[in-house]
Every structure is written in C-alpha cells, then in structure tokens.
Amino acid sequence: MNQLSRSMLAAAGLMTGLVAAQGTSPLTLSLAQALVRTVTVGGKSTEQLSPAPKTVQPGDVLSQLLTASNATAKPLAHVMVRLPVPKGTVYLKPSSTLNAGVTMEFSIDGGKTYAPAPLKKQVSVTENGRTVLRDVVVKPSEYTAVRWTLAELPANGNVQLGFFVQVK
Template identity: 55%
Template sequence: MKPHTRLLPIALLTGFALAGQANPLSLSLQQSLVRQSTVGGKVTEQFVANPKGVQPGAVVSQVVTALNTGDKTLKSVNVSLPVPKGTHYLGPERTLNTYPTQYSIDGGKTFASAPLKRKVTLNENGKSVTKEVEVKPSEYTAVRWTIPEVAVGASQRVGFRVQVQ
C-alpha cells in the first residue's frame, strides 16, 4: 500500500481570547504514530513522533499542549482539535488527564457531550419516518476540551487517537 503523506497541518482552535491583548495561551500539536509490539508476552506501545508517512490502518496519537504564557491563571479554557480528514476518531489518548469533553459531527460548528444523536429519515412500510439515532465516535469531526484552569507558566495536555483510513 502506498503510504499517506504527512497527516496534515492541523489548525488548532481555542475558544479563549482577550480583546486587544496577545493571546496568553500557546498551543502546540504533537502527532505520533502508535506502534504496538509484544515483549515478553506483554503488549507495549512505542510512539514515533511526527511520522513522515502512515499506512491505512495505522493509529496516530494527536496531543495538544496548552501553555499559559500570560501573567494570570486562565480559567475555563476551551481547546478544540479537528479530526484529520482521511482518519476516524478512536477515543481519548489514554495517558492524559481527562477534562470535560464535547464532540462535533459538523466540522466544529457545534459541540455536544457524548453520546451524540442525530435525526434520520427512513422509509418504513412505504411511510417516511424520522428517528433519532446515536452517532458513532468514528463519525466525529472535532473534539473540544474545557480545561478548568491553567496556571501561569503551566501547561495541560489533551488529545485523542485516530485511525488512518
């Protein structure tokens, strides 16, 4: 199989801004290929930072570091990260703190807590019927975390894993 080129430069979005001031929140993204191997009968994971190319089926960790470069503690910091095109969301990065998390299925226009639901119209017995169905996590297009507090000079990390299609 032909490897995909680099996942894609991802724009990080944040719901935090101060009018007329430089943003005191610095965001950086680390993408790592997750490789599993068995050593002594135990499954271990190795992370290959910034992979040059990935194969379909590969699992990639997406981790955002939010650093407070300002002079005041930041409260209720929203950090959003799109799910890269050509991948599907697998779940949160297991090694990180957990914060209130919401998901989007419309490219980050709206967010809600899981499980997400949407209405679909079906044809049942010749009649059009609208039903509410649960959205699969693989259909998520963006994730948003609310970090309660980021102290001056401190950083918090959030992230998720995706699988390359």
C-alpha cells in the first residue's frame, strides 16, 4: 500500500472516529471515496465511479462524498460540516452545485480559518527596490480543507456534500 493510500485510509478512519465520537449526536457523517474515470458511452463522455479504490496513481481523480444525516424528528439549524483535502492530493472542484441554504468555504491553513472563494493571501514582492505586500488570488489547488454550512438539515433528512481531488 503506498503512502497516499495509507493517508486516505487514515482520513476515512478520522471521519469514522468523528462519527463515533458524536455518540448521541443527532448528526451522523459518513465518507465515501471513489476513483473517477472518464469513459465514452454512446459517443458521449461520462464519469464512472469505482468505490473505495485500493490503490491510486499520480494524476488519478478521486471523489470525496460526505453524507450528513439528521437522525431526529426535528430539523437541525446552522449545521457546519468540515472535510480536509487528503494529503497527497490537490483540490479540484466541488462535486455538485449547492442546494439553497448551503454555503461552501475553503481553508488554506489546515482548517484554522475559512472564507468563501476566491480566497486571497498577501505575498511580499520587490518593486523598484522596495518590498511591498500584494494581495493575490489563491489557486484552488492550495485549498487544504472545505467547510459547508447548512441553514437547516431537515428532520430525518440527509444531504450529500463533496469535492474532487487529484493525486499528486
């Protein structure tokens, strides 16, 4: 098993630990990872998912799909769900459009802070012999974590959230 596979399994274990640690929490989380392949069917390109890949190669695209479920008969308000970008991968894009009442934010510091895209950071540059700070737009490949905020998770309902990553 390569280092990335171990890292991905550790992330899945972390999510499982998070769900177990919630104990009596009305919110349960489950993570599914799949290898994404583009195939041609009837002359059209389509994505085919292979669940729980045992190995991955540099350049492979993976789907990270998180299901958040409310196990109660009452809606949950202002639910925040976080998912790190697995080590050895880079963030590509969200896996689907967001439903109304769901916002998506990103982190470039391992989940310490979050903000909506496009993220910006300050960099030092030298101009005319002077060092100055400039704001630059952060590339999605620099994202280290994603956070979704759900205005409401319906009673006994669930929502699927996710994104695609590429193996380095």
